[in-house]
Amino acid sequence: GDPDASQPLGVPSGPFVIVPSITGAAFYDDNVFARRTNREGDWAYVLRPEIGWRSNNWSNAQINGGAFVEKRWYSKFASEDVTNFGVGTGGTYQPDANTQLVGRVQYLHGHEDRGTSDSITNTFTSPVSYDQLEAAGAINKRFDRFWTSIGAAAAWIRFSDPTLNGVTISQGYRNGEILSVPARLGYVVAPSTSVFVEVA
Numbered sequence: 001g002d003p004d005a006s007q008p009l010g011v012p013s014g015p016f017v018i019v020p021s022i023t024g025a026a027f028y029d030d031n032v033f034a035r036r037t038n039r040e041g042d043w044a045y046v047l048r049p050e051i052g053w054r055s056n057n058w059s060n061a062q063i064n065g066g067a068f069v070e071k072r073w074y075s076k077f078a079s080e081d082v083t084n085f086g087v088g089t090g091g092t093y094q095p096d097a098n099t100q101l102v103g104r105v106q107y108l109h110g111h112e113d114r115g116t117s118d119s120i121t122n123t124f125t126s127p128v129s130y131d132q133l134e135a136a137g138a139i140n141k142r143f144d145r146f147w148t149s150i151g152a153a154a155a156w157i158r159f160s161d162p163t164l165n166g167v168t169i170s171q172g173y174r175n176g177e178i179l180s181v182p183a184r185l186g187y188v189v190a191p192s193t194s195v196f197v198e199v200a
Contacts, residue, residue: 012056019052019066032077033123034115043075055091065089079126082111102151103137124162128171132157147194149184 010017023046030041052066067087074080090104111127138151155178159171186196 010052010054015056015058016053017056019054021050021052023048023050029074032074032080032114034113040077042077042080044080045073045075047071060095061091061093063089063091080114082127082129084108084110086110098142100140101137102140103135105135106133108132124164124169126162128162129160130157145188147184147186147188147196149186150182152179152181154179 010019012018025046026043027046028041028043031039032042033040048068048070050066050068052064054064055062065088068085070084072080072082072084086106086108088104088106088108090106091102093101095101109129109131111129114127132155134153134155136151136153138149140149141147157174157176159174161168161170161172163169180200182198182200184196184198186194188194
């Protein structure tokens with residue numbers, strides 16, 4: 001066997017462990033524009049470098065995250081070439097044995113695949129891009145066998161305005177925000193097993 005197989009992936013760098021990677025791929029799409037008739041196929045290629053990070057043996061906290069850029073391009077249909085990217089991080093802080101603070105934030109710039117939304121997306125000049133931001137946090141507290149958790153999460157999404165036959169089609173009706181505030185009360189019935197109720 002590999003003598004290093006049990007070693008964790010990554011390169012230690014001070015208080016963090018860095019994990020770089022790169023992915024390359026090729027695939028054949030037999031219906032690039034997701035049409036019901038007059039299907040057209042093409043070869044496509046993907047290149048995706050990424051970097052991840054995590055805290056390196058912090059005493060009462062841990063953090064992790066990552067970032068990526070993904071380039072996708074087609075042999076014949078340059079209109080379908082896209083670049084996606086994103087970055088996110090999250091962590092946990094434990095000020096005492098019975099209290100835990102958790103949080104995360106993430107940003108993504110992506111593109112919708114043809115045919116995944118309203119059927120008109122099949123005919124736009126190019127795939128519809130969007131920007132999405134998410135953030136969430138929670139406080140968890142334990143009282144002997146009872147525990148509580150209260151948090152909040154929010155997501156914001158904005159779509160670009162694509163063109164169809166030279167006319168800009170507004171996607172403003174699809175933009176929006178989602179906010180949730182969940183709270184839980186639980187009881188530990190066995191190690192690693194709880195029952196709980198939740199309101200949101």
